[in-house]
Amino acid sequence: MPKTMRAVRLTGPVAPQELTVTEVPLPAVTAGQVRIRVRAFGINESEVTSRKGESGPDFSFPRILGIEAVGVVDAVGDGVNLVPGQKVATMMGGLGRTIDGSYAEYTVVDAANTIPFETDLGWDIVGALPEMLQTAHGSLTAGLHLQAGQQVLIHGGTSSVGLAAIAIANQLGASVIATTRNAARADLLHHVGAAHVVTDDDTLPGAVRAIATEGLDAVLEFVSAAALPDMLTLARSGGVVCFVGALSSEWTIPDFSPFTIPNGVHLTSYAGEAADLSADALSRYVGAIEADTMRIIISDTYTGLDQVAAAHQDFDATHRVGKRVVVIPGR
Incomplete structure (x- = not known):
């Protein structure tokens, strides 16, 4: 050597x-x-x-x-x-x-x-x-405990981890609503597995409620801690909102009150470790990429x-x- x-x-x-x-x-x-x-x-x-x-x-x-x-x-x-x-x-x-x-x-x-x-x-x-799958997989499984048949919002869908989260949530059998600030990227989000795409502007809450009429089962927040109060209002009772990152660099909520969290809604965060992505999970995802069933x-x-x-x-x-x-x- x-x-x-x-x-x-x-x-x-x-x-x-x-x-x-x-x-x-x-x-x-x-x-x-x-x-x-x-x-x-x-x-x-x-x-x-x-x-x-x-x-x-x-x-x-x-x-x-x-x-x-x-x-x-x-x-x-x-x-x-x-x-x-x-x-x-x-x-x-x-x-x-x-x-x-x-x-x-x-x-x-x-x-x-x-x-x-x-x-x-x-x-x-x-x-x-490695990092992309670990963060996406860990936040969906350890952060949200996402189940097949549930409806999840990925806020920040066009980030690299957001795209991976859409693909993995789709693999897990969930229905994905993804956000983007650029409507021209909707086709890309559908391509990786989003069932619905909404524009990330003032119309977002109304657009999500029109799709998830009973409230969301789960939300992954990649954009901003300051967005969490709005995300919490979109979840159903028993739903979970998980803060993972802040693409906007806003990592805290000014003047946060715990009463911001609606009754019955759970707020958590994910900052996991390599062990959250098992060899079996990585093998499944690699196999799905090989088969072009995960993009x-x-x-x-x-x-x-x-x-x-x-x-x-x-x-x-x-x-x-x-x-x-x-x-x-x-x-």
Whole structure:
């Protein structure tokens, strides 16, 4: 093995074009750890925030960014039940925040944060999946306990996680109402599994009530904490509203009163972990993608670590729907 590897390692906040590749020491594995030969990873909003130096107290420089990866096992520490060459996905567990992440040829993670899988899908497709599927699956199952036959509103349907949540809710047998601020994207939302699409403007509450006449069983909130009071009014008694993220960066509700929550409606949140996406669940979703019964939207694919800068520039400058994926060619 070489003693060094190529990586995008930051020592402080930078502009997108300053994301350059350098040589860094190859990380060693210890007991309970896995070294992964990274083959692909997605670009995520939290990495953009970290690159700007605006992440919370759990992030510090110097750091190799990247909160998710797919690749093959390269080396394992004692007590790890994985073998070199096995395909794995990883996400969370401090990756790219408290420990060095996936913008590199190799990354070392705790074995508990790896999910083995088998597929003939290309790295450009599976590279989009780990964080997106984990958040969508976890919020729908652990956050909402969504059941077949229920009606769920996905507020923020054209975000990458929103699109994945629509697809997974559809797989679970639920009926999905998805929102978008751009009515021209309705066909895309129907394509991934939405039964109904409503425009996210002042007409949204009335449009949802016209569809869910008895009230919604469930709501996933991806847009703003400030939207929660309106979302709560759309749920039936016994329904659940789950706050997952804030695309608008509004993470709190000003002057919040618990009496904002209607009688019988449940308000919760989801900020789960890698274990919420089991190997069986990942296998089901990968199989559905292979069979084209579940559709994942990828907006752009980039080849090589040298293209990370371009991926971040595009993330900042364009508004194409779908996940951006960086693929690292094999040797």
